[in-house]
Structure formats: C-alpha cells, structure tokens
Amino acid sequence: MSRHDTVTDELTDAAASAPQESEIRELPLAKALNAGLRKALEDDDRVLLMGEDIGPLGGVFRVTEHLQRDFGPKRVMDTPLAESGIVGAAIGLAMRGYRPVCEIQFDGFIFPAFDQITTQLAKMTARHHGAISMPVVIRVPYGGHIGAVEHHQESPEAYFAHTAGLRLVSPSTPHDAYWMIQEAIQSDDPVLFFEPKSRYWHKGPVDLASNPAELHSSKIVRTGSDVTLVGHGAMVNVLMQAAEIAAGEGTSVEVVDLRSLSPIDYVPILESVRKTGRVVVASEAPGFVSIPSEIAATITEHAFYSLEAPVLRVSGFDTPFPPAKLERAYLPDADRVLEAVDRALAY
Structure with a gap:
C-alpha cells in the first residue's frame, strides 16, 4: 500500500x-x-x-x-x-x-x-x-x-x-x-x-462547515512582538518552526501567512510591522525580482518610520533548481530564517 x-x-x-x-x-x-x-x-x-x-x-x-x-x-x-x-x-x-x-x-x-x-x-x-x-x-x-x-x-x-x-x-x-x-x-x-x-x-x-477568512486575505497565524515573519505555502511551516526555536531563545516572533499572492492583503502585514519594527520575508523562489522583493518595497513605502531595521529577505538562490541531493542547501530552512532574525535584531 x-x-x-x-x-x-x-x-x-x-x-x-x-x-x-x-x-x-x-x-x-x-x-x-x-x-x-x-x-x-x-x-x-x-x-x-x-x-x-x-x-x-x-x-x-x-x-x-x-x-x-x-x-x-x-x-x-x-x-x-x-x-x-x-x-x-x-x-x-x-x-x-x-x-x-x-x-x-x-x-x-x-x-x-x-x-x-x-x-x-x-x-x-x-x-x-x-x-x-x-x-x-x-x-x-x-x-x-x-x-x-x-x-x-x-x-x-x-x-x-x-x-x-x-x-x-x-x-x-x-x-x-x-x-x-x-x-x-x-x-x-x-x-x-x-x-x-x-x-x-x-x-x-x-x-467543513465554517470558514471566516476571505480568499484574498492574509492572516496572522502566530502573535509576537519582536520580529515579523512573512511567507506563503510550505514556507509558513518553516517560519513557524523558526518562531518556535526563537521563542526558546527569548525572542517573540509574529508570523503572517500571505495566502493570497495577487492581490496581497497588506493590512495585517503593515499592522504587524508597525508593532514589531522588524520584518523578514521568505519564499522558496529565487530572490531577484520576487514576491518578497515586492513586499519589502511596499513595507518600506508604507511603514518606513516604524522600521527599526531594514526589511530582510530569505529565499532560494538565484540559480536553476539543483539536483535533489542539493535541495536542502538550496531551500530556505529555519536556520536561514533565524540567521535573518538575528541580523534584524542586531540593528
């Protein structure tokens, strides 16, 4: 079976x-x-x-x-x-x-x-x-x-x-x-x-009977006060893992699940950034001209004076997807997210 x-x-x-x-x-x-x-x-x-x-x-x-x-x-x-x-x-x-x-x-x-x-x-x-x-x-x-x-x-x-x-x-x-x-x-x-x-x-x-969320809405799936993590799809699970590890080290992390990539619901994202002042946006795709790039730019435009550190991005590398044996080195994991969290907190 x-x-x-x-x-x-x-x-x-x-x-x-x-x-x-x-x-x-x-x-x-x-x-x-x-x-x-x-x-x-x-x-x-x-x-x-x-x-x-x-x-x-x-x-x-x-x-x-x-x-x-x-x-x-x-x-x-x-x-x-x-x-x-x-x-x-x-x-x-x-x-x-x-x-x-x-x-x-x-x-x-x-x-x-x-x-x-x-x-x-x-x-x-x-x-x-x-x-x-x-x-x-x-x-x-x-x-x-x-x-x-x-x-x-x-x-x-x-x-x-x-x-x-x-x-x-x-x-x-x-x-x-x-x-x-x-x-x-x-x-x-x-x-x-x-x-x-x-x-x-x-x-x-x-x-199976109740769904309070609209299709094109993002939502906060974990609350925190020190850093905001933003992602979608499978990356949300990675961000939740990173948030759990960070909590054990004394850092309070908020996680936002995008759910919709076009249009993007920025209201929960910007509210979270205005609270934490630090944000890391992550995805599996290459980082150049990416959805995290667009989100980083929009956060900078609309919440610049709330930021305590630059908006940081964690992504796949700007190369073709590698052979299967190298995928762990290519794909962002909790360690790479946490490294970005440490950088954001260092400012």
Whole structure:
C-alpha cells in the first residue's frame, strides 16, 4: 500500500458530505483539496476538472482520486500531455459558461501554457471591456522538499503575479486548502492556485462547515512582538518552526501567512510591522525580482518610520533548481530564517 492510500475512504467520504453544523475533520492537505473539489462539483454542474492523469489514476498526488468514478469522464477529464491545449480548451469552455479547473501536473510544466495564460486568459476580460468573464482555475503543485528532478520543484509564482488580470493564491493548511479551492472556483476571474506539494500529506484540522477568512486575505497565524515573519505555502511551516526555536531563545516572533499572492492583503502585514519594527520575508523562489522583493518595497513605502531595521529577505538562490541531493542547501530552512532574525535584531 502506498503512502497515498494511507488515509481511509471513510475519511474521504466524511469530507465529501455536506455537513449541516460545525464538523471538524483531521485531513491531509491533499484530501482536503479533494473534498473541496468534490463539494464544488456537487454544488455547480458547470464545474469541470481537466488535466493529465487526473481520471482513474486520481492525479500524480491523488488529489482528484475517485472524482471521475463519482462524477463521470465528462466532468473529470483526462487530457493529452499538452499544457497549452489544456488551458486553451479551458478558455473556450469558460467563454461557453463553464467553470473549468485545470491541473498542471508539476510546477515546471506550466511554461508550455505560459502564452495562453499571460496573453489570452489574463487579458480576455479586459479585451472585451468586461463583457466576458474567465472563471478558470489552474491548479499548480509547486515547490521543493520532495527529492524530485529538474522541472518538478520550482516556484514560478512571480511570473504570474506580475501579470495583470490574474489572481494567485496559495494555502498552507488543509483548512485553507478546502475552502480556498472552492472560493477560487467561484471567482469570475482566472485564479492560479499554487499548492505546496511538500505539504500534501501533512494533516491538520478542517472545519467543513465554517470558514471566516476571505480568499484574498492574509492572516496572522502566530502573535509576537519582536520580529515579523512573512511567507506563503510550505514556507509558513518553516517560519513557524523558526518562531518556535526563537521563542526558546527569548525572542517573540509574529508570523503572517500571505495566502493570497495577487492581490496581497497588506493590512495585517503593515499592522504587524508597525508593532514589531522588524520584518523578514521568505519564499522558496529565487530572490531577484520576487514576491518578497515586492513586499519589502511596499513595507518600506508604507511603514518606513516604524522600521527599526531594514526589511530582510530569505529565499532560494538565484540559480536553476539543483539536483535533489542539493535541495536542502538550496531551500530556505529555519536556520536561514533565524540567521535573518538575528541580523534584524542586531540593528
């Protein structure tokens, strides 16, 4: 039995049901996504899933497991290995009133669809002066920590955050994954949904009946008074580890989960920075012209007089993603975050 099958069908079935009152389940992030997709398929006949191997196989990471069995091949469609064709077909389906959800099998495979996403999908609504909406979701498993080869561990978020007309989000917890995928599907704008693949099989509580957060909102997930740490996706777990270690050394660290990368909700970030006066922004992607770069610039513009130290960034290195044996040296970990925290406190 593979690790993908360690969660029982009973848990999946429980997550699939539509509860009438608060119902908490402990689910891995992948199963929470599966439950969220199932709920979206149940609630709206216009929702379609499409991608490579998402049907009988259930996707490489089993996120779509059993969905074709339960909803049929006309709503959960295996496609050819052609990312540009997948997104192009989704654009046409959206123009006909459907709400397609595309899966890009791995982050590095999104680039054959780059032209469709950035020159067609992102601009279609503006091109038609708002007369056409593009309710397309593109699911992108991204990031490292899985020991894979080239093109399977990249973090291409910044390319798409730079493109006007696209929305980008990234959950860090199973609860957020369950609710954010449904909210993304309900959006009339195209949403790139970046899923931290290294967190797929980490469990967490999911409230299947209640979700107080909006899709494009950041939130403080740990309170502190000395330094603010900001990140998204799998990096949030690294920041929480760093905060726990720092607490043992007498430093109080606040952690902000971005959740949304475009647009970014700066209100909790700026409120935190005005309280702590020091901030470290972290991501797995290379640091040059990155999302942390944009956040650092915005903090400097809007909270300059609250800063006790420069805004510091921790990121992957400005090189192609290395072979799997070197990924630990490449990816930011708690030690690199804590080194930045020490630098911020030294000013």
